[in-house]
Amino acid sequence: MSHVYLDHNATTPLDERVLSAMLPFLREHYGNASSRHEFGTQARRAVEVAREQVAALVGAVPAQVVFTSGGTEANNAFIKGAAGMLQPAQMVISALEHPCVAKPAAELVRAGWKLRKFATDGDGRVNAADAAAALAGPAGVVSVMLANNETGVIQDVAVLGEQARAAGAWMHTDAVQALGKIAIDFTELNVHAMTLSAHKIYGPKGVGALVLDKRIELRPLLSGGGHEQGMRSGTENVAGIVGFGVACEIAASRQHELAPRLAALRERFERGLDSLDATVFGAAAPRIPNTSYFALDGIDGETLVVELDKAGFAVASGAACSSASTEPSATLLAMGVAPDRARGAVRLSVGAATTSEEIDAFLQALAKTAGRLRQLTAMAV
Numbered sequence: 412m413s414h415v416y417l418d419h420n421a422t423t424p425l426d427e428r429v430l431s432a433m434l435p436f437l438r439e440h441y442g443n444a445s446s447r448h449e450f451g452t453q454a455r456r457a458v459e460v461a462r463e464q465v466a467a468l469v470g471a472v473p474a475q476v477v478f479t480s481g482g483t484e485a486n487n488a489f490i491k492g493a494a495g496m497l498q499p500a501q502m503v504i505s506a507l508e509h510p511c512v513a514k515p516a517a518e519l520v521r522a523g524w525k526l527r528k529f530a531t532d533g534d535g536r537v538n539a540a541d542a543a544a545a546l547a548g549p550a551g552v553v554s555v556m557l558a559n560n561e562t563g564v565i566q567d568v569a570v571l572g573e574q575a576r577a578a579g580a581w582m583h584t585d586a587v588q589a590l591g592k593i594a595i596d597f598t599e600l601n602v603h604a605m606t607l608s609a610h611k612i613y614g615p616k617g618v619g620a621l622v623l624d625k626r627i628e629l630r631p632l633l634s635g636g637g638h639e640q641g642m643r644s645g646t647e648n649v650a651g652i653v654g655f656g657v658a659c660e661i662a663a664s665r666q667h668e669l670a671p672r673l674a675a676l677r678e679r680f681e682r683g684l685d686s687l688d689a690t691v692f693g694a695a696a697p698r699i700p701n702t703s704y705f706a707l708d709g710i711d712g713e714t715l716v717v718e719l720d721k722a723g724f725a726v727a728s729g730a731a732c733s734s735a736s737t738e739p740s741a742t743l744l745a746m747g748v749a750p751d752r753a754r755g756a757v758r759l760s761v762g763a764a765t766t767s768e769e770i771d772a773f774l775q776a777l778a779k780t781a782g783r784l785r786q787l788t789a790m791a792v
């Protein structure tokens with residue numbers, strides 16, 4: 412078995428059908444979507460088809476879709492764009508947000524905003540009572556992710572959105588990790604804005620979207636030629652946008668079949684963990700079907716990931732996006748996990764091409780590696 416990829420929350424392989432749809436827009440259909448001639452109109456048509464495909468996957472209307480360079484930009488566009496339009500008030504986020512929400516939110520404190528964080532329970536869910544109390548302050552902006560990139564835990568964004576709206580706040584959700592894994596309906600979520608990214612759903616890297624209820628107005632992050640209805644200037648990444656659209660269409664067509672298949676693989680894995688003295692974080696909460704975040708008693712997560720890589724298996728420790736740092740996961744600390752236990756965290760995230768044979772082989776490698784590492788630790792003490 413060649414190297415096995417079990418890190419789909421970090422990124423996914425490009426679907427062949429997505430690549431085929433993109434290639435003509437990197438070769439012969441190279442027009443600028445703003446040009447008035449045939450080359451331009453061809454590119455424009457393709458961008459507008461993609462807008463429809465993205466909107467359809469999340470129950471939005473095409474005019475609500477603003478294409479960006481990815482999830483990071485869309486999150487920044489909302490947080491900074493909202494702050495650019497409102498008087499400094501309260502910014503409420505969960506303690507679990509990805510750094511591309513948490514950092515721009517923290518930066519606003521210098522501009523006079525008051526930052527509050529929703530507490531979470533031991534399973535990684537925002538505590539509804541705490542949320543109500545946090546929202547009792549002056550209205551402002553609220554951002555809570557739909558599914559967490561580490562634990563996979565799903566938040567009750569519809570309820571939080573209702574509370575936020577009742578308090579007069581603007582509500583945003585980062586749905587990057589939920590897209591393509593669970594059904595998403597922009598209207599039912601009670602949000603004003605939602606972030607998406609293509610590369611987590613077998614699309615290309617460097618393209619995403621902010622889905623925006625146009626009844627709120629954001630100050631654009633990038634100004635210039637007025638692309639994307641003035642919301643995001645810059646010549647459109649036509650091939651990337653086309654790829655994102657096709658990836659959304661594929662996701663919509665196979666979601667009903669894919670989600671149970673991923674859930675069965677995850678269940679197979681977690682059953683196998685039973686004999687390994689493991690903790691699964693967030694296991695009691697609703698989770699996206701492909702993610703398992705676990706720790707083996709007495710074993711460091713970083714070490715385990717390196718050893719598993721040598722054995723031919725790609726998984727992540729802590730948050731993939733910050734795996735250069737050795738700090739324990741902020742998500743786990745917010746869930747009340749002790750730092751020592753949090754340092755053991757390893758994330759497995761399966762994808763459309765993962766097989767049960769790969770899961771079984773991974774479990775075997777895990778048992779073998781864990782046994783060896785435990786022996787080494789025993790010898791060292």
Ligand SMILES: Cc1ncc(COP(=O)(O)O)c(C=O)c1O
Binds near residue numbers: 480509558560587618
């Ligand atoms: C929850 C979440 N939000 C945002 C992002 C950033 O998206 P992008 O890589 O498209 O900038 C990620 C990527 O890891 C993520 O997991």
